[in-house]
Amino acid sequence: MFAVVQMPSVAAFAGTGRPVSGPASQNSEMLEKTFDPKSVEPRLYAAWEASGGFAPTDDPAAEPFSIVIPPPNVTGSLHIGHALNNTLQDVLIRFERMRGKAALWLPGTDHAGIATQMVVERQLAAVGNQSRRDLGREAFVEKIWEWKAKSGGTIVNQLKRLGASCDWSRERFTLDEGLSAAVRKVFVTLYKEKLIYRDKRLVNWDPHFQTAISDLEVEQREIDGHFWHFAYPMEDGSGEIVVATTRPETMLGDTAVAVHPSDERYKSMIGKAVRLPIAGRPIPIIADEYPDPEKGSGAVKITPAHDFNDFMVGKRHNLPMINIFDDFARLNENVPPAYRGLDRFAARKKVVEEFEALGLLRAVEKTRHTVPHGDRSGVVVEPYLTDQWYVNAEELAKPAIKAIEEGDTVFVPKAWEKTYFEWMRNIQPWCISRQLWWGHRIPAWFGPGGKIFVAETEEEARRQAYEHYGREEPLRQDEDVLDTWFSSALWPFSTLGWPEKTPDLARFYPTHTLITGFDIIFFWVARMMMQGLHFMDEAPFKRIFINALVRDAEGKKMSKSKGNVMDPLELVDDYGADALRFTLTAMSGQARDIKLSRERIEGYRNFGTKLWNATNFCQVNGAARAEGFDPAQVKLPLNRWIVGETTRTARAVTAAFADCGFDQATDGLYRFIRRQYCDWYVELAKPVLGKPGEPSADEAARDETRATAAWVLDVVLKLLHPVMPFLTEEIWAQTADMGAAREHQGFLMVARWPDLPQSLIDPSADAEIGLIVETIAEGRSVRAELNVPNSARPQLLVVDADEAQRKVLQDAGPLIRQMLRVADVRVVDAPPPGAIPYVIDGVTLALPVAEFIDVAAERARLGKEVASLAADIDRTAKKLANVDFVARAPEEVVEDNRERLADAEAVKAKLEAALARLGAVV
RNA sequence: GGACGCGUAGCUCAGCGGGAGAGCACCUCGUUGACAUCGAGGGGGUCACAGGUUCGAUCCCUGUCGCGUCCACCA
Numbered sequence: 001m002f003a004v005v006q007m008p009s010v011a012a013f014a015g016t017g018r019p020v021s022g023p024a025s026q027n028s029e030m031l032e033k034t035f036d037p038k039s040v041e042p043r044l045y046a047a048w049e050a051s052g053g054f055a056p057t058d059d060p061a062a063e064p065f066s067i068v069i070p071p072p073n074v075t076g077s078l079h080i081g082h083a084l085n086n087t088l089q090d091v092l093i094r095f096e097r098m099r100g101k102a103a104l105w106l107p108g109t110d111h112a113g114i115a116t117q118m119v120v121e122r123q124l125a126a127v128g129n130q131s132r133r134d135l136g137r138e139a140f141v142e143k144i145w146e147w148k149a150k151s152g153g154t155i156v157n158q159l160k161r162l163g164a165s166c167d168w169s170r171e172r173f174t175l176d177e178g179l180s181a182a183v184r185k186v187f188v189t190l191y192k193e194k195l196i197y198r199d200k201r202l203v204n205w206d207p208h209f210q211t212a213i214s215d216l217e218v219e220q221r222e223i224d225g226h227f228w229h230f231a232y233p234m235e236d237g238s239g240e241i242v243v244a245t246t247r248p249e250t251m252l253g254d255t256a257v258a259v260h261p262s263d264e265r266y267k268s269m270i271g272k273a274v275r276l277p278i279a280g281r282p283i284p285i286i287a288d289e290y291p292d293p294e295k296g297s298g299a300v301k302i303t304p305a306h307d308f309n310d311f312m313v314g315k316r317h318n319l320p321m322i323n324i325f326d327d328f329a330r331l332n333e334n335v336p337p338a339y340r341g342l343d344r345f346a347a348r349k350k351v352v353e354e355f356e357a358l359g360l361l362r363a364v365e366k367t368r369h370t371v372p373h374g375d376r377s378g379v380v381v382e383p384y385l386t387d388q389w390y391v392n393a394e395e396l397a398k399p400a401i402k403a404i405e406e407g408d409t410v411f412v413p414k415a416w417e418k419t420y421f422e423w424m425r426n427i428q429p430w431c432i433s434r435q436l437w438w439g440h441r442i443p444a445w446f447g448p449g450g451k452i453f454v455a456e457t458e459e460e461a462r463r464q465a466y467e468h469y470g471r472e473e474p475l476r477q478d479e480d481v482l483d484t485w486f487s488s489a490l491w492p493f494s495t496l497g498w499p500e501k502t503p504d505l506a507r508f509y510p511t512h513t514l515i516t517g518f519d520i521i522f523f524w525v526a527r528m529m530m531q532g533l534h535f536m537d538e539a540p541f542k543r544i545f546i547n548a549l550v551r552d553a554e555g556k557k558m559s560k561s562k563g564n565v566m567d568p569l570e571l572v573d574d575y576g577a578d579a580l581r582f583t584l585t586a587m588s589g590q591a592r593d594i595k596l597s598r599e600r601i602e603g604y605r606n607f608g609t610k611l612w613n614a615t616n617f618c619q620v621n622g623a624a625r626a627e628g629f630d631p632a633q634v635k636l637p638l639n640r641w642i643v644g645e646t647t648r649t650a651r652a653v654t655a656a657f658a659d660c661g662f663d664q665a666t667d668g669l670y671r672f673i674r675r676q677y678c679d680w681y682v683e684l685a686k687p688v689l690g691k692p693g694e695p696s697a698d699e700a701a702r703d704e705t706r707a708t709a710a711w712v713l714d715v716v717l718k719l720l721h722p723v724m725p726f727l728t729e730e731i732w733a734q735t736a737d738m739g740a741a742r743e744h745q746g747f748l749m750v751a752r753w754p755d756l757p758q759s760l761i762d763p764s765a766d767a768e769i770g771l772i773v774e775t776i777a778e779g780r781s782v783r784a785e786l787n788v789p790n791s792a793r794p795q796l797l798v799v800d801a802d803e804a805q806r807k808v809l810q811d812a813g814p815l816i817r818q819m820l821r822v823a824d825v826r827v828v829d830a831p832p833p834g835a836i837p838y839v840i841d842g843v844t845l846a847l848p849v850a851e852f853i854d855v856a857a858e859r860a861r862l863g864k865e866v867a868s869l870a871a872d873i874d875r876t877a878k879k880l881a882n883v884d885f886v887a888r889a890p891e892e893v894v895e896d897n898r899e900r901l902a903d904a905e906a907v908k909a910k911l912e913a914a915l916a917r918l919g920a921v922v
Numbered sequence: 923g924g925a926c927g928c929g930u931a932g933c934u935c936a937g938c939g940g941g942a943g944a945g946c947a948c949c950u951c952g953u954u955g956a957c958a959u960c961g962a963g964g965g966g967g968u969c970a971c972a973g974g975u976u977c978g979a980u981c982c983c984u985g986u987c988g989c990g991u992c993c994a995c996c997a
Contacts, residue, residue, distance in 0.1 A: 034959070225996080246996050258997090291997070300997040307996080369996060380996095418926070419992070426993090518992085549991090586945085587935075597934070599946050606959045617956035667936075667944075682956075691955070777962095784963040790952065821954080875941075884977040893940055893978090900941090 035612045037576030040730050045160055048729075053750050055167045056102040056508075065101035066508040067093055068492050069166065070516045070524070071174065073112035074148055075119045078158035080596060081517060083568035084584045085547055088662060089515045090164050091585055094722040095657045096512075097165070098753040104508050106495050107159070107166035109152065111175040113484040114209060114376045117438040120144045137437050144438050158569060163577050163725045165749070170504075172495045174487040175440065182494035183440045183487050184456045186535065191444075191454040195392045196432075198452065202311045203431055205384030207329035207344075208377035211435035212388050214483060215428060216523055218381055220370040229297070229363040230355055232257060232274040235282050241266070241274055242362050243301040246369060248355070249347040252279055252335045253324040256302040258313055261287040263298050277360055278336060278351065288313050305385045323385050327435075344382070389433040389442060389480070393530070397424045400529035403539040409529070412545045412660050416518060423522050430527075432483045439481030446476045489527035492540035513660070514541040517549060545660045548588055571601060578724035579605035585723050586666040607670060608727045611716070614678050615731050618709050621689045624738050625714065626707040631760055636701055638688065639708040640765035642681045645672065646712050647756040653719050654753070669720055677712060680773055685709060687814045710738055715754045725749065771805060772812045774840040779820045779847060782838050785861055786853045793823040794852075799831050800844035800910075809843075822847070837914040839907045855918060862915045869908040876901045 048054065056064070067089050072082060089105060097103035117132070120143055124130045132140040152173075159166065172179060190196040203212040228248050231240040241257055254276055259266035266285070273282040290313050291300045304314025305321040314321055326332045329344045339347050355361040372381050401424050403409050404417055411417045433442060445453045445461040451468060453475065455461040465475055487494070492514075496505040510532070516525060525544060532540030571580045582604040583596070631643045649672040656665035688705045690696040713735070721728040732748035744751040779796060788794070796816060798809050806827050809816070813825040831837060834850025836858060876897050879885055886894055 033957090220993090220995085227997085244997055296997060298997095302997090309997080367996095370994095371996060383996095415926075422925070422993075522992095597946080600934075602959075603946060609959050610957065613957035613960085615956080620956070663936080670945085678956085679961090686955085780962060781964090784951070787951080790954090790962095818954085872941080879940095879978085882977060886977085888977045889940075896940080 034609055035576070035727055035730065037578065037726060038573075041161070041163070041572075041577055041726050044726055044729050045163065048165065048747065048749055049160075049168065051747060053747055054105070054165045055169060056097075056104040059102065062100060062102035064104070064507050064512075065093075065096040066104040066106065066511040067513055067515065068495060068511050069105065069107045070514075070520070071108045071110040071172075071488065071491065072155045072159075073115050074109045074152040074155070074173070075112055075116050076109075076155045078155055078162070078568050080566050080568050081549070082155070082159075083162060083580065084588065085515060085517060086159055086162055086164050087581045087584045088545070088547055088588060088660075090162070090725075091581075091662060091722040092513060092515070092657070092660070094165055094725060094749065095753070097749070098718065098721065098751060100752065102507070104170070104504075105164075105166045106170050106172070106508075106511075107156070107164070107168060108172035108174070108491075108495060109155065110484060110488055111173065111439065113434060113436050113439040113481065114211075116144060116148075117209075117436055118376065120147050120438075123147070132437065141437055161569060161572055161577060163581065165725075170495070174484070174491075178497065179487060179490070179494045180440055181456075182490050182498055183482065184443045185499045186490060186531065187443055187482070187486075188454055188456050189535075190391065195395055197390055197392070198387060199390050199429075200385065200387045202305075202308055202383040202385055203388055204372065204374075204381045205325075205327075205329070205386070206374040206377050206379065206381050207325075207327070208374060208379040209436065210327040212384075212386060212431055212433060213374055213381065214431050214485075217375045218372045219375040221373050222368060222370050225367055225369050225371070227296075227363075227365040227367050228352055228355070228361065229365070230277070230301075231360040231362050232276060232301075233360070234269070235273040235275050238272075240360075241269065241285065241299050242297040243299050244296045244365075245301060246367065247306075247348065248351040249331070249344050250303040250306045250324070251276065251301060251351060252331070252339065252347075253303045253305050253322040254279075254283055254301045255304060255314065255319040255322060256283050256317065257285045258288045258291050258300045258302050259285060259298060260289065260291045260293045263291070263293045265293075266299060277358055278354055280336075286313075286317050286319075288316065306383050308383055311383070311385075321385060325382060325384060329382050388431050389444075389482075391430040391432055391486075393427045393430045396530035396534055397427045397526075399533040400424060400526065400539075403529060403533060409539040409541055410543050412543060416521065416544075416546045419518070420521055420526060424526055430483075432486050433478075433480040434483055435479070436481050439484060440487055442478040442480050442482060444478040446478065447473050485523050485527055488524055489531040490535075492528055492532055493536050498535070509536060510538050510540050510542060512541065513543045513545055515545045515547060518546045519549070521546070543660070566596060571598075574598075575601045575605040576608070576726070578608055578727045581725075582607070582666060582723050585662045586670070588662045607674065608724060610678055611673055611720070612727065612731065614673075614682055615713060615735060617682055618713055619735065619738060620692055621685075621706065621709070622692065623706045623709040623713065625710040625742060626703070629707050629711055631708070631711060631756075634704055634708055636688070636704055636708075637765045637768045638681070638684050639704055640762045641769040642676070642708060642712055644761035644766060645676045645681075646715050647758070647760040649676075650715060650719055650754045650756045651758070654755075657722065666723060669716075669723065673716055673720070677716065680769075681709075681712070683819060684769070684772070684815055687818055710735075713738075714742060715756070717748055718751055718754055721748055721751075768808050771808055771841060771843065772815065775809060775812075775843075775845060776816060776819045778838050778840050779816075779822070779845065782836055782847060783821075783849075786836065786849065786858055788847070788849045788852045790821070792849060792852055793821060794847050794849045795824045795826050796820060796822040797831055797835060797846040797848065798825065798827045798843070799829075799837065799846050801827075801842075805841075805843050831914075831917075833917055835917075837910060839910055842903075842906075844910055859915065859918055862911050862918070866908055866911050866915065869904050869911070873901060873904045873908065876904065 069089065070085065076082070093103050093105040121132050124132065124135065124143070135143065156171070187196060204215065204218050206213050225246050227244045227246055229242055229244045230248070230251065231242050233240045243257060245251065257274055259270065261270070269285045270287045271285065273284050275281070276283050290309060291298060302310045302313050302319065304310045304319050305323045306325070313319070322334050324331055324334050325344065331339045331342050331344070331347050333340060339350065342350065352361065373379060374381050401421065404411070404420060411420065443454060443456060445455070445458070445465070447453060447465050447469065453461040453464045455464060458477070461475060465473055492511050493505065493509050496502060496509055498505055514525065528540050532538070568580060579601050583601045586604070587596070587600070634640055634643060649668055652668045653665045656662070656668065685705050688698070688701050690702060696702040717728045717732050729748045798806055801809065809825055810827065816822060816825050831846040832848055835846035835848040836853070837844055837846045880897055880901065
């Protein structure tokens, strides 16, 4: 009899000497009735972490496999997208760890400039109605660090609840000292290489945060607006010219009106001037290719300081650039006094009113147009003329494009390459300075005369200044900080210790796979490619896996404002982390969105319970892995068959994981565990195992089956572990003595991944078990369709089968009796009248159940089958009669069809005979 | 305006040149010794539409319609 299962083995795994508390009732012989994630998950996670098993092995022979986490914002809390992304990373890292790689999943968080500053500003306002300016820069930044110490770990702890096996001993933060040093080094190096430069040009200005933002942080939103058509009178009184605008306030900064040189309407006006209403300035009418004569009036007002297109026109014509805003987008001293200090939207209203009053408003048109907004602030951004720091992205992009073109790094799915190329080939200078307080301070100092000294340290800057000026001069460090993405771009090497030449850097760079969402291909992936190649001479990843976007059950993007967010932690509470992980993994199919439903998660929770219960069955029946068990040596067809199926599954799942085929892997696991192992193997094994505690008719067969069942379970636990780590680890622990002969006694997490040779697949066992399974399944179907009472125990008659098939079915007698609920399996020459026949694999079987059934129903059933066969025969016959088909289709296809026809005809004949007999009965 | 992706069972999705599959939902039956978070069985699809290529198209090509996303566009 199988021994008592005890928990202490888990404590031994943990290696802490500290007993690990388990579920309350550890004295029972069996597993708990159901797996209880709430008590198991925290306990196992703590034990894993304490064991040091999340860190890569020290074994120098182990091949490195590294993943860097897309660092979540410190302000963040785990949403479903994180859950998906991190589950996939964990699946992959657990898989590779078990495969013996030196698997490193390097975690960390991002300081998230604007987002974090926002959170703390909001808090300040809430508690003391204070602004950051009231507080001052230093104190404010101090506040953020305090906040970070207190709340910054939230998302990390949430990742742990998911089961993420990150090496927390290597956790990094984009603003920690090491990464800051990397940032300074990169900045200074690129500056020296003239790849970073300072420039005065139009930027996207966010008036809410009073900072420049990059193109990528601008979000186009479609809103309702107006086109106002304004008349500008000619300076010489010879008429007027009409221009249209959606932003009337900008007219105060107009410095020209442009027309197309070929536009006949305006040819004579070129070179003349109009008097700009309100401002009262004369501005020239110029000829430029930019205006489209087909659009509007064909004449365009030019505001070089507040419009990207106008800016270029202004440059071409050397127009004055009048900045009319301050940092808050209020009108400044460059406009008439009545407008000074007005908010841009108030000014807009006033300009329109004034034009109307002047009789110069020619038309107002309603329009729906897209307007750029700050992605964080949500306010309309303004093109604004300022000095900023830029990265020459075009230059850095070249090798990054090449690396993908040449396949050094591959996108999975490959289709994302196109998106990547599209952006990279049209890349614009990257504005990296931000007028914020939270972030990496730009390592640049200004001396007298605006001379700039860029250096990694202040001392070095002073030294340069001294050299330049020949004496000590006061220096002022640039107030600005760097775009958050500047530091994240260095993540794959800065986290490994760069610029120091650390062992980690040597061992784990380049990383192997990056798993991330397509929404940050430009923000992050592209920039990591650029920086990685520039500073490490090697692309930071071999493979970039782009995961799907999670949506709600209606397919809407989840957002708080829509109220359709699903909280992954709530789902973990309700169904366990494993169920959520399995669901996300199963639905991670590429190139589409994931629509998540609770029902689905529940289904996979039930799947976990199913495995739990199957384990219970194994335990109760004394399944035990035998010393020296060799799956190649098992004798019973049933066992040979399941060994083969296990092998098929193991090989398919391994290939799928290796290839990021996450959905295929879970599909294979689900199918095998549910359909093969639980539904058939366990059921078919019951007669062999007999009743627990009672002697068996065939002890050798029973022992072999017990050993095989335990072996299969071990393999299954390993294969499933990357996706359902908690459940499998718990089962592994609780069946520790069942696996006394396991090659590995520690945590399943670090057990060896199964490597099963193809030779374990035995086609003859497949055929044999296949026949039995079909016989039972089809027999059940017949019983159910004809409503044969459950209590009925007819015989199963083998009417027509070859020698081997007969033997198989007779040997499987006890098994078929139990599972098909028949009294006996008997070979007969001809079925008695009224026996219900069914045909599988060329074998005709029959159930003599005439007394139970409705003859009319049975006749209908047979009739339906005959009809469908007839249709099939007809179609196939026609096909085979087509000369073109026979001549052109591949030989095997033609052969298949011939067989199909012959088979169908044979079955049809048998069923028709049965139908005739049925008639005879009546 | 440009690009990409997607329309397959009630729902969510696999399949992608030789008679369409899964999970969930639905219906029927079931107190058999792992499991009702269960078991057995079943119904349900002119694979968006129209052309074309082919012996053969859900699958390849073209077009149409519908949905989604990204990029560009503020006169």
